[in-house]
Amino acid sequence: MSDTISFRQEIANLLYASEGEPLNTCIQCGTCSGTCPVAPYMDYTPRQIIALINQGKKEEVLQSNTFWYCASCYHCTVRCPQDINITDLMYALKRYSIWKGQHKEGLIGPTFSEAFVKMIVRGGRSFEPVLAPSYIFSFGMRELLLEVQGATELLLKGRLPLLPPRIKRLDNFKRMLGRIIPMGGLE
Ligand code: SF4
Ligand code: SF4
Known part of the structure; x- marks a missing residue:
């Protein structure tokens, strides 16, 4: 067989x-x-x-x-x-x-998904500035400027951290992830 x-x-x-x-x-x-x-x-x-x-x-x-x-x-x-x-x-x-690692070229979805999973595997939490490059440049200039303006306002009000946050006991979290998803080259 x-x-x-x-x-x-x-x-x-x-x-x-x-x-x-x-x-x-x-x-x-x-x-x-x-x-x-x-x-x-x-x-x-x-x-x-x-x-x-x-x-x-x-x-x-x-x-x-x-x-x-x-x-x-x-x-x-x-x-x-x-x-x-x-x-x-x-x-x-x-x-x-x-x-x-096989997908149609030019789609936002695969780039966004890969960036999201890598970010979660590394720190355990979502961090918008790391995700933004995977889709922000597909917007027009006006939308791009609005996004930057919104992010700046959040930053000034302390609603957007400067560095990616990390959860406690990250190693345990990574071990758990390793058991449920094929990590491939994501780490
Ligand atoms: S509705 Fe269900 S059975 Fe009908 S084509 Fe779609 S998947 Fe197949
Ligand atoms: S979940 Fe909704 S969007 Fe996705 S294939 Fe089904 S009907 Fe279409």
Whole structure:
């Protein structure tokens, strides 16, 4: 028997074990795509993404914007006649994409997510100035200036720390994280 597992099985393994093999039960009815408010902006609709995963089309899936555009609204999940948790699937694809370092170029989502996870792993807390460069330059000049103005006001009022905060017992926190997420090259 081969030691390598298929792309479809890798993604299925990232979903909750208690849900069995949800991707197998998709009947391609399209309810999720018809329900999704973001579908018109996605390279592939949620229904198409499931079909591509089941066909093992890893490159097409990872190079799409679909899961990065998902707004986590859960409309698809509550309406799926097969009770497939499509929202969780979108989260699983984001994790997989970051883990493998494969994603479509030019999207804010992967850069933001990677910066966020690295920051949490290092200090245990979110720190806006570290996150801002991952998206702030995609705004127009006016928005950029407004963001800088807002940050300056927060800083002057002592609402924005100068240095990234760190939680207590950071080593314990890192050990816990190491058990639940594949760290890859994130540390
Ligand atoms: S609504 Fe459910 S069963 Fe229908 S295509 Fe979407 S995931 Fe598949
Ligand atoms: S959870 Fe994501 S994929 Fe599902 S309907 Fe909302 S935006 Fe679309």
